[in-house]
Amino acid sequence: NEIKLFCPATIANVSCGFDVLGLCLESTGDEMIIRKTSQKGVRISKITGQELPLEAQKNVAGVAVLAMLNEIESDFGFEIEIIKKIKPGSGIGSSAASAAGAVYGVNLLLDKPFTKNQLVAFAMQGEELASGAPHADNVAPALLGGFTLVKGYEPLEVLKLNTPKELFATVIHPQIEVKTADARSVIKQNIPLKKAIKQWGNLAGLVSALYTEDYDLISRCLHDEIVEPMRSPLIPGFHKVKEAAKEAGALGSGISGSGPSIFALSKGGETAKKAAKAMAEVYKDFGVDYDIHVSKI
């Protein structure tokens, strides 16, 4: 009646797939302990590592589990303890890790009445609370692992994609906070057809490359014609960090989720570490404090 979980960090968008594509980091994330209790409802008993609301209705994990419990008859409840390691507003799915972890864990304690797609829908309610937008491109990879695609939102349909075996991610987080809601408010609602054509070519190309494990093709597809130009002014040294990653041999790079973290994808862990070093050098030169992670996908 108690479980301890790893709640992975995720990279949403992956350059060409705004709000639809995401990937899961195997070794970066939070921890969570969930206990079944005789008291009904959801109680967030403790959060360590960050100052976040304990009141269930104001907490992303609480809201996601409450949505889930609304769907079943229960005379029991759950107590959740969150050990936060992912900083909120860092762009690697902090809220998604909590929302996805909570629904995944509660589903296990309930003997798995819900499908993964249903869990994604519940976790999205946590995302809505966090950013005002119920996007699934962080919660889906957190729940399914590897790369995922949100094929559609209405109705919700989430697909797990293939993950090339040698693919690693580097993520650098300049120590500023960018709220997803703010990063979404800078995006224009209309896009020129020419840009859309480039973007969906790149997205389809990237999905194909994930299956054929064609690293050169992955590299040619990691571009964002639409959102990155609007958001990159929010991120210090963005273009320099991208150049440094490329020179170190990374396949490509971009804004992680809504930023300010910048991700790079590399073939092999050694190249991912070289990219990390080069990206970190840029921030050292600029005097920007940062965190950096290298993780298998």
Ligand code: HSE
């Ligand atoms: N797709 C979302 C966005 C992800 O870019 O706003 C937020 O983490």
